[in-house]
Amino acid sequence: MSDAPPFPKSRRKFLYDAALGTSAWIGAGQLAPVLAQQQGPAIVTSERLRPQVGSGVMSGDTTRDAAILWSRTDRPARMVVEYSPNENFKDARTLVGPVALARSDYTARVDLRGLPVAQRLHYRVRFQDLQHESAWSEPLVGSLLIPGGSARDICFAFSGDEAGQGWGIDESRGGFRVYETMRRFKPDFFIHSGDQIYADGPIQAEVKLDDGSLWRNLVTPAKSKVAETLDDYRGNFAYNLMDANKKRFMAEVPFLVQWDDHEVRNNWYPGQVIGAAEKRYQEREINLLVQRARQAMFEYNPFRIDRADPERVYRSFNYGPLLEVFMLDERSYRGVNSPNRQSKPGPDAAFLGAAQTQWIKQSLLRSRATWKLIASDMPISIIVRDLNPDVPQGNFEAWTNADDGKPAGRELELAQLLRFIKQHDIRNVVWVTADVHYASATYYTPEKAQFTDFKPFWEFVGGPLHAGTFGPGEIDHSFGPDVRYVSVPEGMKQNRSPADQLQFFGIGKIDAKTRALTMSLHDVDGKNLFGVELSPEA
Numbered sequence: 001m002s003d004a005p006p007f008p009k010s011r012r013k014f015l016y017d018a019a020l021g022t023s024a025w026i027g028a029g030q031l032a033p034v035l036a037q038q039q040g041p042a043i044v045t046s047e048r049l050r051p052q053v054g055s056g057v058m059s060g061d062t063t064r065d066a067a068i069l070w071s072r073t074d075r076p077a078r079m080v081v082e083y084s085p086n087e088n089f090k091d092a093r094t095l096v097g098p099v100a101l102a103r104s105d106y107t108a109r110v111d112l113r114g115l116p117v118a119q120r121l122h123y124r125v126r127f128q129d130l131q132h133e134s135a136w137s138e139p140l141v142g143s144l145l146i147p148g149g150s151a152r153d154i155c156f157a158f159s160g161d162e163a164g165q166g167w168g169i170d171e172s173r174g175g176f177r178v179y180e181t182m183r184r185f186k187p188d189f190f191i192h193s194g195d196q197i198y199a200d201g202p203i204q205a206e207v208k209l210d211d212g213s214l215w216r217n218l219v220t221p222a223k224s225k226v227a228e229t230l231d232d233y234r235g236n237f238a239y240n241l242m243d244a245n246k247k248r249f250m251a252e253v254p255f256l257v258q259w260d261d262h263e264v265r266n267n268w269y270p271g272q273v274i275g276a277a278e279k280r281y282q283e284r285e286i287n288l289l290v291q292r293a294r295q296a297m298f299e300y301n302p303f304r305i306d307r308a309d310p311e312r313v314y315r316s317f318n319y320g321p322l323l324e325v326f327m328l329d330e331r332s333y334r335g336v337n338s339p340n341r342q343s344k345p346g347p348d349a350a351f352l353g354a355a356q357t358q359w360i361k362q363s364l365l366r367s368r369a370t371w372k373l374i375a376s377d378m379p380i381s382i383i384v385r386d387l388n389p390d391v392p393q394g395n396f397e398a399w400t401n402a403d404d405g406k407p408a409g410r411e412l413e414l415a416q417l418l419r420f421i422k423q424h425d426i427r428n429v430v431w432v433t434a435d436v437h438y439a440s441a442t443y444y445t446p447e448k449a450q451f452t453d454f455k456p457f458w459e460f461v462g463g464p465l466h467a468g469t470f471g472p473g474e475i476d477h478s479f480g481p482d483v484r485y486v487s488v489p490e491g492m493k494q495n496r497s498p499a500d501q502l503q504f505f506g507i508g509k510i511d512a513k514t515r516a517l518t519m520s521l522h523d524v525d526g527k528n529l530f531g532v533e534l535s536p537e538a
Contacts, residue, residue, distance in 0.1 A: 080096055179243070329356065379440075428536050
């Protein structure tokens with residue numbers, strides 16, 4: 001890396017930076033003197049002194065020549081990262097990372113910059129115990145592809161909805177099987193479209209299935225009740241990292257993550273007060289729960305925190321001339337869930353909010369990538385009603401209001417964005433999402449719409465990764481949806497368990513030569529259920 005200092009920092013400066021969560025660059029293949037007191041491997045006198053790293057290692061927020069590396073240990077310990085373009089770690093560089101402390105639940109991350117584009121980077125993460133400098137964790141090894149360049153194809157995966165409806169990790173049934181299936185596609189990155197956890201969904205040890213057999217969950221104290229404290233939310237994220245399939249996938253595929261509702265509580269919106277009909281919660285102020293949930297989400301993901309706006313979830317990622325990804329946040333700025341029939345834009349009709357709407361417009365306008373991929377945490381035309389027991393019935397949770405008419409309520413924001421894309425001739429925009437617990441492919445065309453001032457586009461729905469299967473949902477026809485594929489039959493029993501193998505994900509592939517984008521939907525075994533090749537608009 002061209003910006004890495006050639007010599008180690010002083011011990012005092014290193015310890016100061018580590019306490020602040022910053023990192024120290026040192027020479028290729030070497031450990032800083034503060035971390036090693038002798039040549040050769042460190043000596044550990046007792047296994048119990050070793051920091052433990054049971055949550056695995058993960059990369060994410062890859063963009064241009066940068067990536068975040070993440071891991072977690074079980075005690076105060078320094079994170080040390082070695083990385084190299086060579087699998088055998090020849091010519092490796094070493095980065096002495098931050099100290100993992102209790103205040104971040106012993107999670108830690110480093111932000112690697114100036115990386116060689118379009119190359120696979122191999123990395124190794126270790127933790128050194130603060131009290132016993134000879135005590136090191138076992139090394140965790142991973143790799144990631146650095147984005148950029150135009151000479152190679154791009155492959156990505158997308159899905160959402162993980163450990164929902166009480167369906168947790170049953171190791172006898174293979175755990176989170178979809179992660180292993182997606183891994184075999186060797187995607188360059190994975191878009192997690194939200195509902196990473198079900199903070200409002202406790203997990204029981206056993207669930208009786210329709211055939212009389214038992215689904216046997218791994219259980220933890222944090223998953224035995226709805227999440228309310230910071231430690232409860234942390235425990236929900238930690239639970240999902242107990243799955244071997246997910247940890248193997250994480251070590252090979254970078255994550256781009258967003259949130260939806262279950263990271264906090266079903267169908268939440270800012271300022272909500274949980275009503276008396278919901279008996280499970282002692283803390284009833286949503287804003288306080290959101291604060292705790294957001295902190296846990298940032299701690300347990302390879303987020304690159306925006307220093308100007310540390311709570312910001314929406315962001316974009318540049319993958320070179322072929323692709324740019326735009327991650328939306330449809331939770332933090334929305335108005336109250338309502339009948340969604342407002343006649344004019346405003347706070348009550350907000351879904352993205354004014355600032356985020358302006359951001360996505362200008363980001364799309366500036367993008368020079370062939371394909372612009374919008375990752376939305378909720379679908380456009382599938383009707384999602386707010387059925388919580390403590391709210392008035394007749395309210396809506398997503399974009400639509402089920403009237404099949406001219407845009408109203410939150411649909412006004414969407415119409416404004418779609419009109420902007422057409423007016424500025426922004427080409428090759430594709431949407432991906434999850435949330436509804438089945439997969440679908442929909443083509444939107446103005447010829448069939450009540451609102452017609454937009455360019456035709458596709459939307460692909462993935463999920464669930466590992467949760468109850470529902471659907472198919474009702475469709476609002478305001479924006480002319482032509483549903484080309486649905487992964488579940490009409491009249492299906494709802495909340496089908498993962499044992500029924502109705503878990504889904506999507507794959508996108510961009511051909512570097514033709515620039516064509518092929519989008520496909522797959523089941524838990526990887527079977528291709530639907531696919532379409534999209535030629536780029538010149």
